[in-house]
Amino acid sequence: MSQRKNGTLFYTKEELDRAIENSSALEYALSRYQLKRAGNRYTMPEHDSMVFTPDGKWFWNSHGVYGNALDFMQIYEGKSYVEAVLTLAGTLHSPPMQAQETLPPVTPTPPAPTQEPVPFVLPEMDKSQKYVFAYLHKTRGISPQLIRPLLKDRHIMQVRQFVGMRICGYAGSEQDNAALYIPSRPDMEEAVRPYLQERQIVSRDVLHPLPEKKTVLCVTGEEASQLAQQGILQEKHRLAMLGYDTEGNAQYCSIRSMNSIGKGFKMDMPGSNKQWPFLLPGSIEAKGVVIVESPIEAMSYRDLCTMTGSPYKKYPILALGGANVSVGLESFLANHPEISEIRLGLNRDDDGKHKEKAGERATEHLKQTYGDRYQISVHVPAENDWNDVLKKLRGIQPPELQQQRNIPMPQR
Template identity: 25%
Template sequence: MGKRKLFTDEQVDMANNINILEYARQAGYPIEQISPKEFKIPKQGGLRIDGNGHRWNCFSTKTGGGPIQFVMYMEKKSWVEAVKQLLGLSATLDSAQSLYRPPQKPEVEKGELVLPEKNNTYKHVFAYLINTRKIDKDIVSFMVKQKKLYENSHRSCVFVGYDQDGVAKYASVRSTNTMGSSYRGDVANSDKTWAFRMDGTSDTIRVFEAPIDALSYATFFKQYGIENHDHMLALGCLGDVALEQYLKDHPEIKQIIFCVDNDKWGHQAVERWTDKYKSDYSIAHHFPKGKDWNEDLISFFKEMESREVDLELDQAEEAEL
């Protein structure tokens, strides 16, 4: 007999649709409006809340999400505690009901995705991904050939996701700046359902947060001489809408390996997803040693270079004897 769920689907849906702005105001957080479509909470490392109160993000910690993640972040609660807090199960349900805002159709329909203008070169993207991020050049070239990666007119990386008909539906931009501030974010009208992926032929899918982490993991496979046949998906966040779609389109998949960031948010997401998918799939996780897989990849090459230097010094000393 399966484990009894702590919350009904309706309760989780209610918690996910509580207005973040209203909750923050009632919780006593100072709210400042910075534009018609954006608010902020001062002294929180660039924490921004969308004008509709549905989503938030924090630039300094590179985190964000919906109301549940907001409570987890601001009040240092677990996912279960945050849901209870939002629903008012620890006190009364009335407070949650007063904040609940049923999902509504957007006033303006989502427009068509327009991909950023292409640059007439790929040199900045290649230099950044290969030299700075240490991703294998053949893997980068293959992504370019598949039109899943290109350089825009601002010299940034553009990672593209396509639907089942081969139509671009998602694009995320990552600045190639190595000094000063850098930008990363989704292109307007992107649909995360079709986030960046690397299709495979096995019955296993590996799930990442960002495209660069997926490419880094693929580089590790190549470094260790392992042929990679697994499907690889970069969610672009810690929401699993892209995974739901991918599993629907690939019934041959039997195993999910979560390879998200090694931080509080990544661990909590894996716990949540394990409970969600374990009845239909074999579930495993593989966290990086550092924060993410690219950090591990860069550290790997630094260690390799250090070993080569030590070997050269040893050989030089032996030659002098």
């Protein structure tokens, strides 16, 4: 355990790496609390809205908070970020802390049988990118000067998905239309069973061959599209926003629908690693980083800085993937020792849709966590979020009026 002369704790990069490897909220909670199993999920008996899932996530629905073990330990157990990291790294040994709400003594239950983690697979790139361009520019107000290089470098792209099907890999290159899909629901498995064929997965991202090929019963993307034309499947065109590791490999992908009317669709691709979230690169000489919640807010903030001539237009902008997710920031800082300033631009959350101001709470948490090591500045949007600010500045009309304009709108 690392401790300064004044008694304050700190952690090394190796300890952070171990903590991230051990950041499953389910595994941590099973070792300390008596959880109740419900299907493939677990709940806290004292708080039935608190859910732990096999992918290591934790949700406290009644409080609107979620995350991994690091977030659980800080929000529920009251640990500091440093204490949480050192505990998961195995270098800080302490008895279970009493949570912020009084709990009876608990007896740990043995962990459930481990399940093979779902591998991260890059979604299938659509043949056309026109819907993405129209959505981001005409509906969201993002400038073409920003959209084009992001499309070129594959920070964003239009992808196709099929309802009830999951992409499991590729049998060749993109030019071969080699995406492979398997059913993700029992009803869909029944519907497509006559069309499934054995094929070999050779890659998860069309770039890096797998060490060992895997044979699966599946349909190709083109076959799935034909089944959609027959009414057996539903084909959707969506926006994908990607995060890359230091070697340039995609590790994270956030998917959202591109409809401006009706209920939207959002998801992270299974296996996504929020240690590598969406990042807008900055200039080499930049000594700071801007933190926002979502990729669209990152693009909006960059455009706003460019429009106003702000010096922050040169800063990299990191989208955490939610107000309560800090693992991406910690990873970024560990890999960029030149950073000395953190500019927090999390959402205002006063649009009437949010019971709790998660952005405000997360801002205070990040100030406390990093204030002794970095210069912290806070920039709260005048509207609910930075995209609302950009749309207002550009005079973007409300969605119901936009629908009357001749904008190509894909299925969500």
